Amino acid sequence: MNSLSIKNLNKTYENGTAALTDVTLEIKNGMFGLLGPNGAGKSTLMRTIATLQEPSSGTVLFNGIDILEDPSFIRENLGYLPQEFGVYPKISAYRLLDHLAILKGIVSKKERHEQILYLLQQTNLLQYKDQAVHSFSGGMRQRFGITQALLGDPKIIIVDEPTAGLDPEERNRFNNLLSEIGENIIVILSTHIVEDVRDLCTKMAIISNGTLILEGNPEKEIDSLKGKVWMKVISKTELQEYKDNFNIISSNLNSGKLHIHVFSEQQPNSGFNLISPDLSAVYFTLLSQNQLKK
Incomplete structure (x- = not known):
């Protein structure tokens, strides 16, 4: 069982803006929904967990290890799909995944090849493996984003506003994929779309103006x-x-x-x-x- 323990996390930017104020959360395996309006502090929290920025104060423990002191520990176990996912132009899906797999430390060419084909199959993108990712539709690009996040068999995955802009069919397909992934690892779904949390998550939190205003079970709160x-x-x-x-x-x-x-x-x-x-x-x-x- 994986665990993420966030305690008394604060982030104040140099201009005085308080992006996070005393946030405390306990997250275990499964789908965890983080709800809040745009600008609430969700992305700041996700970037802090991913060790892309440092908090002003507080602690973040992943499986008992302080990731602020040892960021390499969570980076080795993390899959991350940010809100803005850029790709190299004119590079095929397979080549880009192979490049990203090398960056994630998968040195065996055979292992990379097998894992890439397996993940493309899981995300229903195998037939497009030789197509340039920049030509993908919005839904295909988001599924590709999950494919790269799953490289290296991560124990925690963060997805930031993954279904914004997707049509209903692509949104359902993407959510079904997330649900399958979240059975054995931690998946943190950061979104302002209430229906995504309702459909997928057994645990949730609501954040507003950088402050945690709810942590609980969606059905019980309803x-x-x-x-x-x-x-x-x-x-x-x-x-x-x-x-x-x-x-x-x-x-x-x-x-x-x-x-x-x-x-x-x-x-x-x-x-x-x-x-x-x-x-x-x-x-x-x-x-x-x-x-x-x-």
């Missing part, structure tokens, strides 16, 4: 909101009035009408209907409550 989320259809001109008088956690247009969701221990007024909460309700409720504290 259960905690039962009987407390209400919906009403209003006109757009009424929105500000309702914002002033109710705790609106989200609003969306549906068939041209504005649907508002409100968090309340009891029925807000006669026009509201009780609805079954989902992970989006958990996410938006916590973000709303966190904003009210500021």
Whole structure:
């Protein structure tokens, strides 16, 4: 069983921006979802775990080893798919993977060849092995990104906003691949897409403005909101009035009408209907409550 222990992690940039504030997490094998809006601090946390940047203070232990003191330990066991994954132009998928495998320390040509073909098969890219990666579609490029992350049999994989911009079919294919990978190792899924965490993860955390505001099980967190989320259809001109008088956690247009969701221990007024909460309700409720504290 692999373990990642993050304790009291802080990161403040030179301009005074606090990107992380006292973040503490315990992560074991399986899919772990890290949710938060853009700019919440997710990428800063991922880069710190990957030892691409140093925190201002705190500790990060991977399988009992302090990776801030010994970054080579996690680098030898890490697969990383950053939000922006660049590739060399005009180089085939196979050649690029072979180059990356050498950089990861796989010195045997036979071992590299067998591992590359196996991973391309797993990610449904084998037939494109001689095609230049820069010509791949967005979904194919993300699957290639996972292929390179799996080189060297890592014990922990970090994927940062992997399904942003993918069409629904590619997103489902990519998520199924992540789910298979996450059975025996740690997979940290950093995203602002609530549905990806709901579909894949048994453990999750929500981060906002660099602060951890939740760590738990998605289903249990959804259960905690039962009987407390209400919906009403209003006109757009009424929105500000309702914002002033109710705790609106989200609003969306549906068939041209504005649907508002409100968090309340009891029925807000006669026009509201009780609805079954989902992970989006958990996410938006916590973000709303966190904003009210500021």
